[in-house]
Amino acid sequence: xxxxxxxxxxxxxxxxxxxxxxxxxxxxxxLVWLIKFREGxxxxxxxxxxxxxxxxxxxxxxFLLFSGEAIVVYKAIPANRKAQxxxxxxxxxxxLAAGILGVYAVFKFHNEVHLxxxxxxxxxxxxSTISLFGLQWLLGFFTFFYPRAExxxxxxMAPWHAFFGIVLFFMTIVTAETGLTxxxxxxxxxxxxxxxxxxxxxxxxxxxxxFVGLSVILPRRNY
Amino acid sequence: xxxxxxxxxxxxxxxxxxxxxxxxxxxxxxLVWLIKFREGxxxxxxxxxxxxxxxxxxxxxxFLLFSGEAIVVYKAIPANRKAQxxxxxxxxxxxLAAGILGVYAVFKFHNEVHLxxxxxxxxxxxxSTISLFGLQWLLGFFTFFYPRAExxxxxxMAPWHAFFGIVLFFMTIVTAETGLTxxxxxxxxxxxxxxxxxxxxxxxxxxxxxFVGLSVILPRRNY
Numbered sequence: 001x002x003x004x005x006x007x008x009x010x011x012x013x014x015x016x017x018x019x020x021x022x023x024x025x026x027x028x029x030x031l032v033w034l035i036k037f038r039e040g041x042x043x044x045x046x047x048x049x050x051x052x053x054x055x056x057x058x059x060x061x062x063f064l065l066f067s068g069e070a071i072v073v074y075k076a077i078p079a080n081r082k083a084q085x086x087x088x089x090x091x092x093x094x095x096l097a098a099g100i101l102g103v104y105a106v107f108k109f110h111n112e113v114h115l116x117x118x119x120x121x122x123x124x125x126x127x128s129t130i131s132l133f134g135l136q137w138l139l140g141f142f143t144f145f146y147p148r149a150e151x152x153x154x155x156x157m158a159p160w161h162a163f164f165g166i167v168l169f170f171m172t173i174v175t176a177e178t179g180l181t182x183x184x185x186x187x188x189x190x191x192x193x194x195x196x197x198x199x200x201x202x203x204x205x206x207x208x209x210x211f212v213g214l215s216v217i218l219p220r221r222n223y
Numbered sequence: 224x225x226x227x228x229x230x231x232x233x234x235x236x237x238x239x240x241x242x243x244x245x246x247x248x249x250x251x252x253x254l255v256w257l258i259k260f261r262e263g264x265x266x267x268x269x270x271x272x273x274x275x276x277x278x279x280x281x282x283x284x285x286f287l288l289f290s291g292e293a294i295v296v297y298k299a300i301p302a303n304r305k306a307q308x309x310x311x312x313x314x315x316x317x318x319l320a321a322g323i324l325g326v327y328a329v330f331k332f333h334n335e336v337h338l339x340x341x342x343x344x345x346x347x348x349x350x351s352t353i354s355l356f357g358l359q360w361l362l363g364f365f366t367f368f369y370p371r372a373e374x375x376x377x378x379x380m381a382p383w384h385a386f387f388g389i390v391l392f393f394m395t396i397v398t399a400e401t402g403l404t405x406x407x408x409x410x411x412x413x414x415x416x417x418x419x420x421x422x423x424x425x426x427x428x429x430x431x432x433x434f435v436g437l438s439v440i441l442p443r444r445n446y
Contacts, residue, residue, distance in 0.1 A: 007382035
């Protein structure tokens with residue numbers, strides 16, 4: 001995907017810096033939202049909303065932000081290819097682990113308050129995303145990391161790995177936006193401080209997606 | 224964006240055919256949903272839901288599907304560059320006109336039933352998308368169509384035009400998915416035939432987005 005980058009006359013560096021700033025903003029905004037406007041977090045509690053809150057926490061701060069940071073690693077870290085690959089792999093592994101725990105949290109919440117599972121578009125796209133993400137991670141691990149495929153196979157697989165990675169990241173953004181939309185309406189929000197918190201979180205997540213995408217097509221710096 | 228296409232060893236042709244099939248499916252599914260499960264359409268009616276229904280109709284069949292078809296034109300139509308550009312421009316103009324009418328319809332509905340406007344994430348992302356879409360259309364028209372910029376300017380602008388176009392299309396998909404999610408919850412749906420109609424429309428729209436994106440990066444056929 002980076003090949004077309006020569007047509008763009010700016011480097012990816014300022015874009016990756018902006019991605020980090022957006023990540024910090026999204027993390028801050030959603031923590032303030034969940035702690036100050038909602039009930040905070042707990043894995044076991046009589047206040048069931050605390051169990052639910054683990055879901056957006058783990059999905060946004062864990063799955064979404066770590067996925068994005070894993071994608072920009074190739075443009076953001078001044079290191080050799082092997083080091084970049086290792087960080088890419090580790091960040092995606094943290095994302096996957098947080099994502100699985102985040103899915104578990106919302107199932108636990110639904111079961112404890114006797115709500116049905118898996119009836120919304122958000123849940124359908126979300127579960128597809130994380131399942132395919134797990135598959136992509138395993139395929140990537142065995143092809144590019146250990147034991148590694150032959151170099152021609154790797155060269156053929158690399159653009160598809162990048163394309164499916166971007167698709168999964170795009171699906172992650174869609175899942176986050178539909179999730180925030182659902183939460184907004186289930187809470188019966190209209191115009192309020194909390195409504196603004198949720199909407200701005202959604203806007204920043206959209207920008208995060210756009211700038212991660214831009215970092216992919218811009219040329220990397222020469223080290 | 225198409226430069227990296229040489230790394231992918233398949234042509235865009237089967238992908239653009241699949242995009243057309245998805246467009247037909249999405250149009251059919253959303254028409255059946257809005258006519259059979261909802262109340263159909265009217266611009267003026269005492270059944271206000273008929274006015275609302277114009278919004279998803281114009282946004283999905285008009286804005287979203289025409290935008291996608293306009294993007295794949297360069298890979299789907301065996302014609303010279305000038306003809307492709309003209310069709311690209313016209314399809315995007317139809318999308319823009321349908322989109323503006325679709326936004327008007329939902330404002331008209333809200334005003335007639337005394338609901339507030341512009342408080343949801345869906346509305347924020349949606350209005351941003353269509354406004355920037357109008358701007359991008361005008362910039363594209365003057366730069367690439369008439370009076371046209373100098374060839375070096377056009378060469379510098381082209382990748383940015385493509386990037387912002389993909390970003391706006393991505394924002395259109397996000398808007399559609401959040402819109403379907405909202406409608407689902409406002410209708411109080413759980414597990415029902417209508418719920419499945421809405422969720423499958425959402426899944427097909429997601430696939431449409433992914434395959435339009437894939438058509439962009441795959442190499443065009445040689446004519």
